[in-house]
Amino acid sequence: MNDEKARIAPTNEQLQDLDTIARRLSIAVKSVRRLIDRGELGCYRVGRLLRVSEAQYQEYLAGARHGRP
Numbered sequence: 001m002n003d004e005k006a007r008i009a010p011t012n013e014q015l016q017d018l019d020t021i022a023r024r025l026s027i028a029v030k031s032v033r034r035l036i037d038r039g040e041l042g043c044y045r046v047g048r049l050l051r052v053s054e055a056q057y058q059e060y061l062a063g064a065r066h067g068r069p
Contacts, residue, residue: 015044015051024057035060 021041022029033050035041040063042056 013053013055015046015053016057018050018052021052021057 016024018029018032022032025032032041032052036043036050041052041060043050043052045051
């Protein structure tokens with residue numbers, strides 16, 4: 001993953017790990033990582049870990065509903 005894709009998380013947002021996002025999307029964690037690598041799903045880097053906010057998750061869903069990557 002490119003470092004420029006990871007942003008600094010706002011303090012008031014709940015962040016979810018990739019396992020949770022994978023379960024919510026009914027896909028494998030590896031597929032979630034691919035979405036992040038392609039820039040389709042935003043994420044935050046917390047140390048060495050990747051986290052996704054609810055806003056980023058909803059943004060991805062909105063794009064997926066409209067056929068946008």
